[in-house]
Amino acid sequence: MHVLPGVPKVNRVSTSSVPRPPESAAPSGPLRRPALPRIARRGTPEGALPALALFVSVRLAGILVVLVTNALRGHPLLRALAHSWDSRWYLHIAAHGYGHKIWITPQGAVQSDWAFFPLYPGLIRALTTVLPLTPGQSALLIAWAAAGVAAYGVYAVGHHLYGRGVATALVALWAALPHSVELTIAYTESLFAALAIWSLYCVLRGRWLWAGALAALAGLSRPSGFAIAVAVSLAAGYEALRRRGRVPVSLWAGAVLAPLGWLGYVLWVGSRMGDVLGGYFTVQSAWDSRFDFGVGSARFLKALLLHGGGVVYPASLVIVAAGVLLFALLCLERAPLVLVVFAGVLILLVVGGSGSFSSKPRFLLPAFPLLIPMARALARSWRNRPAHAMVVYGALTVVSLLFGAYVTAVARSPL
Template identity: 45%
Template sequence: MPRSDDGRPGRTVRAALRRATPALLAYAGTRLVGLVVLAIWGAVADKSPHQLLAARWDSLWYSRIAEEGYGYTLRLADGSIHSNLAFFPLLPTLERVISAISPLDAADAGLAVSWVTSLFAAWGIFAVGDLLYGRRVGTVLAALWGVLPVGIVQSMAYSESLFTALAAWGVYAALTRQWLWAGVLAALAGLTRPVGAAVVAALWVAAAVELLPEGRWRRAWRTHPRLLAGVVLAPLGWLGYVAWVGFETGSVTGYFDVQNGWGNGFDGGLAFAGFIGGMLLGPSFPAGLALLAGVAALLWLYARGVRQRQPLPLLAYCGSVLVLALSAKGYFGSKPRLLIPAFPLLLPLALALARQRPVRTALVLGSVGLASALYGAFWLHGSGPP
C-alpha cells in the first residue's frame, strides 16, 4: 500500500482509499447500471434477477459445497462425471462462514462476497494503474474492467471477483516489493481458482528480477528473507488443494481427472482451435470470424503491453491468465469469463482513453457500459452458463 506522511497503517489505508474514490465510484456506477438493466429485463421476461445472480450454474455448486461440503458427484446421461471437487474452496468457505454468523443463506453470502470483493478488485486494479501511469489511467482502467462485455459476472455469486481482488493486490504487492503480502495473496488466489498459478508466476518473476542481477541470489537468505518467504508461500494454496484432491481421490492426478470429467483440462488450445475452425468451415462462419478477431485482439493487446514495457511481473501474470484461458478445452462459451482477471490487457486502452478530454472519456465509458449492461442481461437470460 502507498505510504502516508507519517507512515502509520491506518492513515496509509485512508489516504489510499481517498485517492481511489473516483475510480471506485466510476466502477460502482458501471455495476449499478448493469444491475438496473438486468432488473428491467427480468421484469419483462418474468425471471428473477436474484436467481440469475445467486442461484444458477456454478453458484449452485459453490453454495452446495458451503452447505454440505465436498463429495457430491453428478453423473450425466452421456457418461460424464461432474464432481464438486473441481471447485476450489475459498469462496464456499467464505459462504459457509458468513451464512453461519449472519441471516444470509449460502447463495446470498456468495453474492455478498462477490459484490464486496468486486470493489476491492477495482481498487487493486486502480492501484496497479496508478502506480504505473498515474491516477487518471488507474481510474479509467478500473472503469474499463467494470464495462467488460461479461462484466455482469463480477456481480454474480461466482469466484471471479474474489480472485481478481486477490490477484490485483497480489500483483501490486509484488510490484512494490511487499513480498510477504504478495506470497499470502498468491496463496489465497491459489485457493480460489486454478488460474491462481498466474499470481504465483508474477511473484516469482518479480523475485527473479530482484535477485538475479549481480548474483544477489547467493546471499538472498540473509538479505531478502521476506522475499524468500513470499516465494515459498505463494504456491501453497494451489498445491495444497490439488494435493488434497489427489488424496481424496486416491490418485496423484486426481484433480486433473476431475477436470477431465467435466470436459475441462488443458491441451495447448487444440480443442479451441478446432472449435473455431469448425465454425469457419460451417454455417457459423460470421461468428467464427468474429471469435477469431477477438482472439487476435487479445493477442494484440498483450503485444501492445510488451511494447509499452509494462513490468515483467505484470506481463507474466497477464500472459499466464491468457494462456490458461485460451488453452483450456471445453466450455468455449465461458472463455470471456475466464479472461475477466486479465485486467492488464486493458492498460493500452486505458492509456489511450486517459489522453482524451474527460467528457469524451466519460461518453465512451458510458456508452460501452450501457452496451455491456444490455449484453449481460441478454447473456444471463440465455440457456447456457456464462
C-alpha cells in the first residue's frame, strides 16, 4: 500500500473496509457509541406516516359514504355504525354483563350472549366508566383506535420483511378491501386484528413473550383467536426444532401464553353451561356456527347457483374464493411460517365453518398476509407505471366505499 508523505498509516479491521483512526488520534473524553440506524433507535419502522395517513383517509371516506347513504335513506346517521347486528350484543354485555340476553330463532334455537368473547365489551364498559361517553360512542372509539393500531402493525410487518414500498402498498390494500368498512363499525375485527398483527410482528422480531401475551389477549376478543394461538405456538415449536432445543425461556413462555385467552374463555363458558369441554361449542351451534368441514359452504354454493342471491352473497363468495387463491400465492412467496399458518387457519375456519356466508368476508379481514403478493405487485407497478397503479388502486377504493356503504346501510344481510 502506498502511503502519502506526512499521512500516518492506518490499520484496517479485518471484517470491514472502513478505516479506523490510530489510537493516538482518538478524541479525549468519553467514547461515543456509533449512531444506530433509525429503525433500531426507535424500535419501530420508519416512514409509516404516509401509509397511515392514506389508511385514515380511505376509512374516513368510507364512514362519510355510510353517513351520506343513511341520510339519503332517512336513517339515523351513526346507528348503522354503532348498532348493527352483533354490535347490539356487545353493547348489551357491556351494560349488563353475561347471561341476561337470549334470542329464540324461528327454528327454535336459543341463542345466548355466551357466544361473544369478553375483551371488547369489557373495554367498552371500562371506557364508559372513565369518560362521559355512551356505550355506542365508546364502542366506535375503541374500534377506530384499534383499526389505526392494526394498520400500523400491518406496515411494521411489511417494512420488516420487504421495505417501505411494499409496506405502504400493504396498508393501502388493507384499507381498500371491499369489506374493510367493518374495521370502522362497532365490531371486534379491528381489536382482534390489532392484537394479532402485533403478535405476529413480535414473532418475526423474536420477542416471544410479547407475542404470547398479545396472542392471549387476541384470544379473548373473538373465536378466531384460535388462529393466532396456533400460529404463535407452531412458530415457537419450529424455532425450537431449528435451534435443536437451545432456545430462551421466553420462547416457551410465549408458546404457553398464546392459547390461554381463547382456551380460558371456552372452558369458562363450558363450566357455566355444565359441560366444560363441550358447552361453548353447544352455544355456538345455536348460532349455526360450527366447523363442518365445508358442508355448509357447499350447500350455500349449490343454493346460490340454483336460486341466486342478490349482491351481497355472490360478492362474499368472490371474496372468499379470492382469499383461497391469495393463500396459494402466499405459499409460493415462501412467506414466514407464522404468517402462512395464521392466514391458513383463518381460511380454513372460513371455508370449513358453517354460518351465514355474508359474514365470512369479515372473518378474513385480519388475514392481511394474503395481500402480500398483491402488495409486492402494486409496489412494482408504482415504481414502473405510477399512473397505472393509481388508476387500479383508485378503482379498488371506489368499489370498497360503495360496497361498504351498501352492506352497512342498505342490505339486510348479516354482517
